[in-house]
Amino acid sequence: MNKATRKAGAPYSFLAPALILFVLFLAAPIVYAAYLSLRRTKVTGLGLGAGSRHEVWAGLSNYARSLTDPDFLPSVLRVGAYGMIVVPTMLGVALLMALLLDAGRTRVGTFARTAIFLPYAVPAVVASLLWGFLYLPRVSPINDLLTGIGMTPPDLLSGSWVLYAVANIAVWGGTGFNMIVLYTALRAIPTDLFEAARLDGASDVQIAWRIKIPIVLPSLIMTFVFSLIATLQVFAEPMTLRPLTNTISTTWTPLMKVYRDAFIRNDIYAAAATSVVIALATFVLSFGFLKLVGNRAFNQED
Incomplete structure (x- = not known):
């Protein structure tokens, strides 16, 4: 050779x-x-x-059985509602924190970045167990604190609150990762742009809205796609919280339905069909969104 x-x-x-x-x-x-x-x-x-x-x-009989299963559509709608809570909240908080850190509003930048990112390093199962302990009314120190000041604490594992309880775990764990991605993109922006804007009388808010956010839009789109994929694949959080409450069923999310079919009902064929449907939905939504906004965002410098 x-x-x-x-x-x-x-x-x-x-x-x-x-x-x-x-x-x-x-x-x-x-x-x-x-x-x-x-x-x-x-x-x-x-x-x-x-x-x-x-x-x-x-x-295609397995696909027909999967799509007509009475538990499938409610699980899809539930994940859709979950995503509408998690994705905007998580990305909004991550962008706000990245902008504050980049603007120098905190003097403990290294500590703040580490503290915000640290929850992402906690495995989803461990995070769910920690938050589950805080959600349980009889053992939660938060409930004791609220009761001590005369407030009635809500039952976060009840049917009307459990969706927000699961979403909170995802927001807590994922905000740090997205913040680091956006903060890295912000740090790559030439400072000459900010200095020129300040000479023109622009405030920090105007600089953030008119310069920083448009420039980091590709990174924001990337984090949105990652968050969308994670939303469609949510499994660990509700599965871990399920023994703590009766409001989370075995088909609370599509992936939990896959688990039930494969390991409880021993129907690996229906589980495989549902898995393929989830994979196709993830592909279509992710690439469809990129096709919709990608050209404008990634070619904005042309």
Whole structure:
């Protein structure tokens, strides 16, 4: 092998470990799930003995069963309401914190960035357990504090509050990551723009609204897409809180329905079909949104 060939193959050798892991742990499971979604188990006789159960072609019947399941549409609507709470709140708070840190309004910038980002490092299951302890009326120190000052604390795990309780965990855990992404984008803006704006009499609010936010719009769109994908895949938080309340069912989200079908009902074919539907919805919504606003945002410098 000559020097030119080795040089041309060097990039692929660096990419090879990531590509192998991608194929083994992401691409292959997706293909296998799509295969299972088109199969079903056929039982012959009484279903006893060797050969009495075998896989056969099912076509789109698993998708029909999944989409017509009475628990599927409510779980989708519930996730939609969850996303309408989580995504705007999380990105709005993250953008506000990034702007405040970039404007130098706090003298403890390093500590503030670390403190805001730290919840993101807490695993979702651990965060849900921590917040679940704070939500339980009998053990929550917040309830004791509110009762001590004469206020009636709400039952955050009741049917009317549990959606906000789950959304709060996601906002608490995800705001720091989005803040770091937006703050990094803000720090990359040339300071000459701000100095020129101040010479023209612009205030900090005007600089943020008319200069900073339009420039970091691509980063804001990227964080929106990441948040949208995470919303469609919400699972850990409601699954962890479920033993603490009767208001979270086994099909509270589409992924919880997948878990129920696969591991409780032992119907891996219906679970695979629902998984493929979720994956397709994630792809369509993510790339549809990027197609809708991406050209304007990412080509704004042209």
